[in-house]
Amino acid sequence: MLLNRRDVLKLFGAGAASLALPHGARAAAAPRLVIVGGGIGGAALAKYMRILNRDIHITVIEPNPRFIFCPGSNEVLNDEVSIDDLTVTYDTLRHRYGAEVIQERAVEIDYAGHHVLTSGGRRVPYDWLAVSPGPQFIYEAVEGYSEALAQGDFPHAWKAGPQTLRLKKLYQSMRPGGVVVISAPPMPYRCPPAPYERASFMAAWLKRHNPTAKILILDSKPDFIFQANYEDYWRDKFGYGTDHAMIEWVGSHEGGTVRQLDPAAHTVITADGERIRADVINIIPPEKAGRFAFDTGLTLGRDWVPVNPYDFRSRKDPNVFVLGDAAEADPMVKTGYVASNQAKWIAQIIHGEMTGRDPGNPLWTNNCVAMAGDDYGMTVTDTYRYHGGKIVTQETLIANPSHNPHLNALRASIARNWQRSFRRDIFE
Ligand SMILES: Cc1cc2nc3c(=O)[nH]c(=O)nc-3n(C[C@H](O)[C@H](O)[C@H](O)COP(=O)(O)OP(=O)(O)OC[C@H]3O[C@@H](n4cnc5c(N)ncnc54)[C@H](O)[C@@H]3O)c2cc1C
Incomplete structure (x- = not known):
């Protein structure tokens, strides 16, 4: 069954004083959000969920002790930044945002029992689950590659x-x-x-x-x-x-x-x-959704995970949100900025469900940059809305080619600063 915004509000009542839990969930000391994947989408969700809501228990399941940002990684190739510059730990998520970070791989979802199973044999209970495992690579699309x-x-x-x-x-x-x-x-x-x-x-x-x-x-x-x-x-x-x-x-x-x-x-x-x-x-x-999405049946026979375009609940189970590169969210592009926007919106949905408040209509943006050199940058802003049961692009503002060297250098500097502030936005 798929729940849309109105169903949720009907179920729990707008303005309900008590803490509303998703259908099928048992009351617990604190409602539990479990996030699979501590990359850009998952980390942004953990951070912004805490900013919105002090009471929820947040658990991130991520096998790696550190995350290396892909944005900026092309600059490693010409020695402008180092891998260390792009590497962050989960300390801030743990200590400032009070998230529990389990350094293991998620291997299975027990949909009926509301648990995630990890590589270390844990059963992690959830009221809401969010999955942001990124993509996997289709090596076999190029014969001989592996x-x-x-x-x-x-x-x-x-x-x-x-x-x-x-x-x-x-x-x-x-x-x-x-x-x-x-x-x-x-x-x-x-x-x-x-x-x-x-x-x-x-x-x-x-x-x-x-x-x-x-x-x-x-x-x-x-x-x-x-x-x-x-x-x-x-x-x-x-x-x-x-x-x-x-x-x-x-x-x-x-x-x-x-x-x-x-x-x-x-x-x-x-x-x-x-x-x-x-x-x-x-x-x-070429890419498709990360392996976890396939192993847990979230892809429903497709290459990417089909989601409800309003709230990113998976088509397989409405208590499981899917975001980031793994989600089938056309016409949104697959960028870290988009993943972080989806994360902020999902945090609002969950907060709305907990407080009985209607989160309203989403406005998502892709505010992204690219560089050609330290003297030439480019910017693009896509604005997406939910309209007529789907995600639509409202506007795309793309930096047109310019022969003004000052403008091109300014855009390069915007791009470089964007990368720095984006890393801080997600992990600080
Ligand atoms: C070269 C390059 C440059 C880029 N530049 C930009 C840019 O300038 N701007 C921009 O916005 N985007 C950029 N991107 C894209 C951006 O990196 C991705 O869109 C973004 O990382 C997607 O976030 P995500 O959460 O979906 O996946 P990821 O950030 O890849 O995170 C996925 C996480 O899930 C974890 N995971 C996977 N499986 C499991 C499992 N079973 N259990 C637990 N954890 C699991 C992984 O370990 C990983 O940490 C760039 C990408 C590349 C390759």
Whole structure:
């Protein structure tokens, strides 16, 4: 059964003095919110839930003791920031926001009994469960590619950490005049402009240290966000469109889709059967919802988790919210900013349910940035509303290409500051 806002209010009564619990839940000393995944979506939910409500017991289940932010991780590739700069612990969530953090993997949901089972054998009871496990990579979409290769000499680095450092080492130690291939995935995937940001940062480093090297972006899409901005910048800095270009981009309509990897020959094979040998191969695989969502049946046979577009309750069970990259929330893009907006909204829904107050109509934004270099940044603001039973884009404001160097540098500085303040917004 799916509950919408009105059902919930009818069930518990607007303005009810007593603490309302979701249907089927037993009364407890404090209502319990359990969050699977302490990444951007999960951590934002824990923090903002506490800001809204002092009484709720919050538990985050996350196997890693630290979280490494993906936003900003392309800058690790040209030495502008370090992985340490992007790494946070769960201390603030524990101590300032009073969340219990269980450092284990969630393995199962007992939907009827309202428990999450962990890798350490715990049964963690919940009144509401929120799941934000991020995506997993579909390695098999590129024949010959695998998780083992990604952890070795063919890192995708689409999860910041050791693979980011490996990719940096590989391309920075490439022979003079070497070739980097970046294979960009089809939509939807996390952070649509990031493959092009990555190419730009690598090119800036190569221009200084290996000026005859080349970066070939093979794309599974016919176009990409901020394309005009990036192409302008590449033309200006890297001879884009000429015979001596350092960056070349091949869209899917020109045979850019990579279908196969021959690791022994260091070669990718495109949909058209073209074999391209490269010194460094960075395949960013297509994505689907994280494994936990599949193992627990939340995906209902789809690639992403279907949710009620008003409140992000899963279609499988209304006491289980799903947010972040794993949720099927078209037309929202898969970004950390969107995940954090969904988190704030879910916190309002739960607070509303506890207090009997109608949370009203949601307004979500994606206030996001990308960079091409330290002198060129881009911004985009999407505004989403709930209308006619679905999520709709109300407005998209995108920074148009500009030839004003001051404006471009200003946007770069906005982008860099955005990353810093965003990290603080989620984890401080
Ligand atoms: C290179 C790059 C650059 C990016 N730049 C930006 C940017 O500039 N701006 C922006 O807004 N977004 C950016 N993003 C996207 C952003 O990182 C994601 O959209 C965001 O992290 C999604 O949040 P999430 O909570 O869904 O997943 P994540 O942040 O990935 O968190 C998922 C968490 O769940 C945990 N988990 C998984 N399975 C389990 C389990 N079974 N039990 C317990 N825990 C589990 C994981 O360990 C992880 O900590 C970028 C991404 C990349 C790759």
